Amino acid sequence: MTNTLITTKSGGLGLRNPEATRSILAAIEDFAAGKPCDVNALVNHADSHRLRVGAYRVLMTVDTVIEVSWIEEVKKRDERTY
Numbered sequence: 001m002t003n004t005l006i007t008t009k010s011g012g013l014g015l016r017n018p019e020a021t022r023s024i025l026a027a028i029e030d031f032a033a034g035k036p037c038d039v040n041a042l043v044n045h046a047d048s049h050r051l052r053v054g055a056y057r058v059l060m061t062v063d064t065v066i067e068v069s070w071i072e073e074v075k076k077r078d079e080r081t082y
Contacts, residue, residue, distance in 0.1 A: 015074060020056060024074060027053040048072075 015021045031037045031051055038052040042059075051058040059073045 015056075020054070024053045024056055024058060027051060028058060028071070052077075 015024070027037060028051065031039060039049050040052075042048040042050055047061050047063065049060055049062050051060065055077050057075055057077050058071060059075070060071045
């Protein structure tokens with residue numbers, strides 16, 4: 001499956017760590033290309049998924065009918081991430 005990805009932040013991912021940004025963008029591109037990724041559906045959140053990239057989580061809404069994913073937020077994982 002190939003996805004079109006849309007970020008909801010106008011300035012990109014909004015991260016200060018350039019190395020983490022590169023890793024996250026590479027993982028997002030792999031997901032968009034249909035490559036195996038660490039993506040799971042979130043419980044009790046319709047169409048919401050999370051992509052795990054090291055200590056970061058990419059929270060997104062996935063529309064499988066038209067194959068579009070909206071990246072809602074990228075956060076460093078801690079006890080308040082979800």
